[in-house]
Amino acid sequence: MVVGDVTTGTEVLVIGAGPGGYVAAIRAAQEGLDTTLVEKDAYGGACLNRGCIPSKALITGSGLAHEAGNAEFMGVHADPAVDMGKMIEWKDGVVDRLTSGVEKLCKANGVNLIEGEASFVDEDTVRVAHGGEGQGSETLSFEHAVIATGSRPIQIPGFEFAEDHVWSSADALDADTVPDRLGVVGGGYIGMELATTYAKLGADVTVIEMLDDILDPYEDDVKRIVRKRAEELGVEFHFGEGASEWSEAPDGGYLLHTETEEGEESSYGVDKILVAVGRQPVTDGLGVGNAGIETDDRGFVETDDRTRTAVEGIHAVGDVAGDPMLAHAASNEGIVAAEVIAGEPAALDRQAVPAAVFTDPEIGTVGMTEAEADDAGFDPVVGEMPFNASGRAMTTGHTEGFVRIVADDETGFVLGGQIVGGEASELIAEVALAVEMGATLEDVAATVHTHPTLAEAVMEAAENARGQAIHTLNR
């Protein structure tokens, strides 16, 4: 406490204005609680500034360029040129509109906004250091706090993001030129999204992955389709190799050195190296220990199904609270946190959280796979509809992929679904709704779907699972 320091009190203090934090703050304010939101960097968090939104903007831009240049089979001839600077400018405009929208929404809902870096003093006080020299700091006491500080990309030894040629995912989303050769370390969803994007923008992309395939959590046939398409786009894969170091190449550019578990070494010539090996929670500088909060061995704050930490009155939501590290999960958790604080009977009892990967083609998944359903003791029944049997898919020129729906044979309850193909990120919402509502295969199959749409494939997959498919051979 410094001389002249005045402690301001707030009922709810939210730390971090990402999709978990700002949603928690707005809902808390809507619940009539005096709410203060502290953000040290930019409203919208990683999602709006360095993740979902900018990456989807670039994915769309690069996809459009690629589509236009590869539509001769439809009779469309074009040779699109990409002005990367302009594309980044457009992307930044989108981000600006969204982040300022978040700020306005917070204010319109009566959330007090403070810019600065919060750090716990004890279990009911934080100190907020304002950015910049001489900006000072202030103390806030709170009745309830929501930690929503998110996550940041993991660095690997020898590949410091500070280096000009070593990119984090955020750097890859801000680059105003396309490197000729891009080495991507990590074949997870961030690595794959950016690998496909840069491949479409004209880079020669090499993906280095320690495991023996890309997109570890997904089923083999899902991965295969995405990998095959990436290979068609010119992406080169090297599995079972880990990035060990980089060096300058004699011809200019850099060499990305890799090593297998057996010690075999390889080197790949690149101009930029994108390290995308995962994300870690942001708790450093937050002083969680001062509040009595312990983090697990990976640094995540542990919470219960009401987003409560072990310290009474302090909640944690979003990436900092661990898996699933997804913006929509964070927002859901933020709402629950605010409602629990307001004394409402909210809880995280969602049955499944859908996930989408914006590769080409997209992946959308929710709930259980067939194997998971089997492990869980269900008697799973599976229905599939390949997009090459979909009229709408054919008219888009993209017939790769399928819709798979997993249900319990005895009751017909939809347990999950995996979609790979065009608009999978949108289509999965229907399966998510079915899982959450406890809908049966019959419910999905008997719901009339618009024709001609890709969504019909969900209906057809449900029919297929019931042995009543019309447009495919029943399994």
Added chain:
Amino acid sequence: MTIKEFKLPDVGEGVAEGELVSWLVAPGDRVKEDQPVAEVETDKALVEVPSSYDGVVEELFAEEGQMVPVGDVIISFRVDEEGAGDAETPDEESAGTESESAPSDGPAAESDAGQAEDGGADAEPDTPSGRTFAPPSARRLARELGVDVAAVDGSGPGGRVSEADVRAHAEGDAGSAGADDADAPEPRPAPTDTGSDGRKSAVSKRDADGSAASSGTAAAGPEPAGRETTLATPATRKVARDRGVDLDDVPTDETRDGEAFVTADRVRAYADALEAAESEPAEPAASDSNTTDPEPADPTPTGGATEATTASGDETVPYRGVRRTIGKQMERSKFTAPHVTHHDTAEVDSLVEAREELKPTAEAEDVKLTYMPFVMKAIVAGLKRHPYLNSELREDDEEIVLKGEYNLGIAVATDAGLMVPVVESVDEKGLFELAEEVNDLAARARERKLKPAEMKGGTFTITNFGAIGGEYATPIINYPETAILGLGAIEERPVVRDGEAVPAPTLPLSLSIDHRVVDGAIAAEFANTVMEHLENPLLLLNE
């Protein structure tokens, strides 16, 4: 799986029964040992009753608002085997030893246990991995009603749980859904009022009396009249259409030309009652209560705090808990003991001085010295001289008991209502000791942390309304005591001394007596003694 019963423990000295103010759990809820399961009100103390077991709540045997004798089984738990091991050493107050023998207590207990085991199987989710299929809206409702959604029998396809299922479960229909129940000859003993053998199940009464609700909310609403034809004006028919009410269902005793006639007001009242019943999940109705009563029940754990708004904009607040305890006590006192209130005013210059002189000494001993200990001592002087003020009339025995102890109750206003902690043996205690004790009891009364025993055994009560404002009042005797003294505020008021009106600190006194025991003259003499001691505090040295 074993079923463990839990009896209302003896929560305080001499407490024979308690009002079950609210349930904090519902059937199907998982509870941990020591987790509070109910709030029980005994003699103005609200006591949380903890669970003795880790397990799942099987059945509730008392309703909110019901008076339960100590020793009656109020709840049963389904304890899994590991949990049963834990329960081998229940705390002494609990029904541990009794529960061990419960299954052999007789057919009633056996059928209970059998039913419970079947219920247990039902309550286990039918689907693997603990998954219960229910939409988010039903899940949220379950949380609101304190229902474990996994314990709800779903009526939808494949057993999907709907909101209606959750409501039905919350209202107590859950246990009746098991197929095995139908085979059971008589799952429950006929309800009687007392005794655990004949106990009533609060959650299965509708089944027991044969009026099982077919749908969750309808049971709580008004009973539809279900006539063939009903006469009404077109305007009334429009009201019925607008409110979604079937005219044939609207109760009426009016007739026109021999046919039932319904007015618009009756339609509105019926629609209001329906809506009220739908908007509030119904309390499990007692078999001896009127299940057609449209009065909405209060499902929330903190019954006394809940308010409901009626169609007219009036608010209704449940008459429960401390409020009702106070109310019943006041009613009994006022309508049993003929009250006479005697007023007088003590001139307390010397008392004020005496307190001022003693205050530094008190502070040195960390004691906050108020006037109350002086008044208590003065009262004891009065009671010793006029023992009938310190008495109790036992009507049945036709005798007046002159109490040998001087235990003074001090009425304390709290957020929840009046609490009367008792300072025992005031005659044996010094001023500072009394001050400390009064301060402690009052503080704990406001926090509702008094033990029931601390509010028992009073022989005379003091109510200090002057602390809030006012001079005189008519205190109601804390029955079965015989008298109560009300204190106004000590303030400077005009008094006549040597023929001149001068300001002096005065203390208004209001003494209510039970005129059956004490006459006005005795009351006045008692008041005089009290005043004498307050006006000459040195006399207190003799007390």
